[in-house]
Amino acid sequence: MFLCKQTEHAEHVIKNGFSSKYIAYELRLIALYYRDKGVLPKERKEKIYEICQKHIEGFNRVHYYKEINRVITYSSNKRNKLIDIDSVPITLAELDYIGNLDIDYLCRKILFGYIVQVKLNKAKWMIKKDEDPNNEYFLYDTLLGKLMGYLGIDRSEFRKYGYQKTTDVNYYLNDNGIIEDLIGKIKLLYMYDIPEDNSIAFEVKVFEAMGLYYDLYCGIKNVKECKECSVPIKVKSNRTKYCGECSKDVKNKQNKKYYHLGK
Ligand SMILES: [Zn+2]
Structure with missing residues (x-):
């Protein structure tokens, strides 16, 4: 959270x-x-x-x-700092590039997750060292396990796409020249091919829900924006309007209103 x-x-x-x-x-x-x-x-x-x-x-x-x-x-120790990152911008060029690759939706979503993660890492680095990090795009290969939760991908969905283990996805992307699978690390080769772009498609704000931002952008059904804070949410029915946090606030407000009316 x-x-x-x-x-x-x-x-x-x-x-x-x-x-x-x-x-x-x-x-x-x-x-x-x-x-x-x-x-x-x-x-x-x-x-x-x-x-x-x-x-x-x-x-x-x-x-x-x-x-x-x-x-x-x-x-x-002044070098220890709180890490506060408001949002990570995603450009149209990045989304177009991923969208045009000849790979399945699961892989696209994972590549999207990798982009969010490298941008987060870069932002963290800037806070910690107050310098611009170099422009390489490496991630630890163990990261994918954690990322799956943030992308909302569970085991069963994974198997539906024909993968057994998380490492299978990296092997597949490696075989297709999209990433390079190194020992303990992956190099995001595709990041070097995406042109610089100033047109921001959207900003990821709740990083634990990064997958839903991609789903929303791609028009996946049952994913929409919270009416109050615009965070993407997965809905079970059309009646759902708010994310968990906002629905609590809305209920509280309503209760207060009824309380005052009842007085
Ligand atoms: Zn909300």
Whole structure:
């Protein structure tokens, strides 16, 4: 939900607590968040203790002090920064190029996912190092497993297209000269062929839903835009108008309205 939106993630943890699995990671985010707000280390530490006390059941200072000291040291290093990427632009040239390749829809969607990912990596790199990275297009080959979730591709859909393992797709794309499958890495050969283009077709904003942006663009049925925030959503019926977040907000607003009317 907070991929490349670490400030939002930190605010969410401060308000609602930890997502138990990643406490150490989330502690680092909170520490950076307070540092960026100008909170000094001593006070930062106290704030973190307060949050832990509030949100971790049976919290014990003795068990956490080492971890929290580490987090404070981490946040005092200016090179560590919160990663906040609002959106990634997708150009018409990129979409045209993928769309004109003689490959199946699944492969096209994966190539689209790779584009989003390299752009995210580039943006992250700029935040961390404050420099322009070189213009090469490499990704780790293990990335595809994670990307499948963001692209909304499940095992059964995968098999429908005739692939057994995720690596099969990379082999196929490699055999067709679209990517180069190196040991542990892939090189996105097609990125070098796509012309520079200033016409932006759309911006991907919710990175975990990147696949739906492509589906929406390609006119896949049951995919439409949330009426409130325009994030693409998969709908089960025509009555669905909002994404999960917005439908909660809309319900809350309606409840408030009824409450006032009832008074
Ligand atoms: Zn929405």
